[in-house]
Amino acid sequence: MSKLKFAIVGAGVWGETHAYLYKEHPDVELSAICDLNIDKARALASKFDIPNVYDSHQEMLKKADIDAVAIVTPDFAHGKIGVDCANAGKHMLIEKPLATTREDVEALVEAAERNNVRVMVDLHNRWNPPFAVAKQSLDAGELGDPVSAYMRLNDIKWVATDMLPWAAQSSILWFLGSHSVDTLRWFFSDEVDQVYAVSSSGVLRKLGVDTEDIYQTILQFKNGGIATMENGWITPNTHPCINDIKFNITGTKGMINLDLSNNQMIERFTEDKNDRPDVLVRHFIHGKPKGFAYESIRHFVDCLVSGEEFLVSIYDAANTSLVILAIFESVATGKPVKVRY
Ligand SMILES: NC(=O)c1ccc[n+]([C@@H]2O[C@H](COP(=O)([O-])OP(=O)(O)OC[C@H]3O[C@@H](n4cnc5c(N)ncnc54)[C@H](O)[C@@H]3O)[C@@H](O)[C@H]2O)c1
Structure with missing residues (x-):
């Protein structure tokens, strides 16, 4: 079988993570890279031997011979690029979140269905070993039926102040809350019915990053399950893990x-x-990329080759985004909000 020709849009920190996996996957030929900042695209192209370099995804879709695209741009830019890729007939692995507005979520799902392209969103906590083992135990009946959950998923401040130049144009809810919502939906095997959320701000704004510090959210699932979710990015930088x-x-x-x-x-x-170096998420052993951040990307390629269903469907990701939009509405109104699907 000939190799699948892949392109990456977004040559940043996580674009490089994708490049490592595509470069070593036997079924992939990494053939194009695109970034608005052409120097960043050129730098990754030279590091990973990628022959075609672009500064616009539209031009790339017109000129490059590719089967699949990894969309690894900032959160707010996934939606429009995704619709263009779907209309060009490309399969996609989209970084989380799928999209950050209702209009973009709906347009992307519609374009993917109309063009019959396959889409997975990189909600990779499903490959995180302790979570995966806990879910297997739940699925085996060892815990009975799920009743209640608590999930804290926070980042140290550095992520908002230094790592992400676009933190103020996103939110910890898009950046990490999307993992939390998807994980909770996965554990309850159910959709969220309504949410109530509050937030706090001030720490990051004082540091020049115009975004909320932390959210506390209560989620009620359609079949009665309840969960509490905390997402913040003001954990002290001295915390030994990001x-x-x-x-x-x-x-x-x-x-x-x-x-x-x-x-x-x-x-x-x-x-x-x-510090306590990461040995679960993304590291190298004998020069090979290892960890669950690579496993989800590998899963996307493997399913494209085998035709199997993705573990995270476009509908999982769409509903996750709609839950987060309801959380923003709850914070703004101070009231519980039903998720509109
Ligand atoms: N799965 C995970 O847990 C995980 C971890 C880290 C980041 N991410 C996601 O990956 C995405 C990228 O994050 P990052 O840390 O690599 O950010 P980054 O800022 O390091 O890189 C983003 C790149 O996209 C480029 N870009 C912006 N708009 C573009 C456009 N319209 N066309 C082409 N290029 C464009 C920027 O110039 C930049 O080089 C985000 O959506 C983030 O949430 C996911």
Whole structure:
């Protein structure tokens, strides 16, 4: 079988993550890269030997011979690029979130269906080993039926102040809350009926980043499940891991707790810092990319080749975005809000 020809739109931090996986996947030929900043596109092209470089996705879609596109631009830019890729007949792996407005969500789903292209969104917490093992236990009946969940998924401040130049044009709810909502929907095997949320701001604005600091959200599922979700990016930078993750799922017969904030497996002490390096998400072993951030991308390629269904469908991602839009509405109105599907 000939290889699938891939393009990446967005040559930033996560675009590079995609490039590592496509470069090593035996069924992929990484043939094009695009970034509004052509220098960034050229830099990744030279690092990964990518022959075709563009500064506009429209031009790339016209000229490049490609089967699939990874959309790895800032959160707010996924929607319009996705519609253009669908109209050009390209399969897509879209970084989370699918899109950040109702109009973009609906347009993308409509364009994907009309053009019969396959779309997965990189809601990769489903490949996160402790979450996956907890879900297997729930699915095996060991916990009974899910009743209640708690999920904290926070980032250290540095992510908003230094890592993401576009943090103020997004929100911690799009950036991490999309993982939380998808994970909770997955555990409850159900859709969120209504949400009530409050937020707090001030810390990041004082640091020059015009966005909310933290959200607390209560979610009620259609079949009665309840969950509390916390998403913030004001965790102190001295926290040993970028993410602060806690999770509990309580069922009618059992319960599972996860603590992914305090990895004790490796403690590193150097002259100027101590930390606990990541050994789950994204790292290299003997030069090969390893970790669940790569596994979700690999899954997309493998399913394109085999024809199997993606573990995260476009509808999972669309509904996740609609829940987040309801959370914003609840914060703005101070009232519980029904999710409009
Ligand atoms: N799955 C995960 O857990 C995970 C982790 C990190 C980032 N992400 C997602 O990946 C995406 C990119 O994040 P990042 O950290 O790489 O950001 P980044 O700022 O490092 O890179 C984004 C790149 O996109 C380019 N860009 C912006 N608009 C564009 C357009 N219209 N056409 C072409 N290029 C454009 C920018 O110039 C920039 O180089 C975001 O949606 C983010 O939420 C996902």
